[in-house]
Amino acid sequence: MVNKVILIGNVGADPDVRYLEGGVAVANFRLATSEVYNNRNGEQVRQTEWHNIVLWRNLAQIAEKYVKKGMMLYIEGRLRTRSWDDQNGVKRYVTEIYGDAMQMLSRKQDMQDRPQDSAAPQGPTMAQSSPAVGGMPDDSDDLPF
Helix, strand or coil, X not given: CCCCEEEEEEECCCCEEEECHHHCEEEEEEEEEEEEEXXXXXXXXEEEEEEEEEEEHHHXXXXXXXXXXCCEEEEEEEXXXXXXXXXXXXXXXXXXXXXXXXXXXXCHHHHHHCCCCCCCCCCCEEEECCCCCCCCCCCCCCCCC
């Protein structure tokens, strides 16, 4: 079985980073991906999808330092759906992308130095999550191929 997600999109807001017991970092932010197509009338339609991204440990710390609203990111990870009961006892669900790898397609400096619609950014960097530490679940799929 495979649970793999690959996204390229723009960060909707600066990451919200928390530190749990034992100093484990977790970052949450939203990533927007867009699809452009022509409808039956030949009009161009842009459809934007928002994804909830969750990064742990090293990736969370990197996101805290370098990821800012508007940046373009490559995120590789897996889907997770969780549920909880709200204040009124109604069951709520959220689907999140647990990131295993992140590549910054635009740098913080690029975001400050150029308009949003200018040429493609330079100098991407890649980061990957480290193995589980401190009793946190390690859900990586170590397939032999």
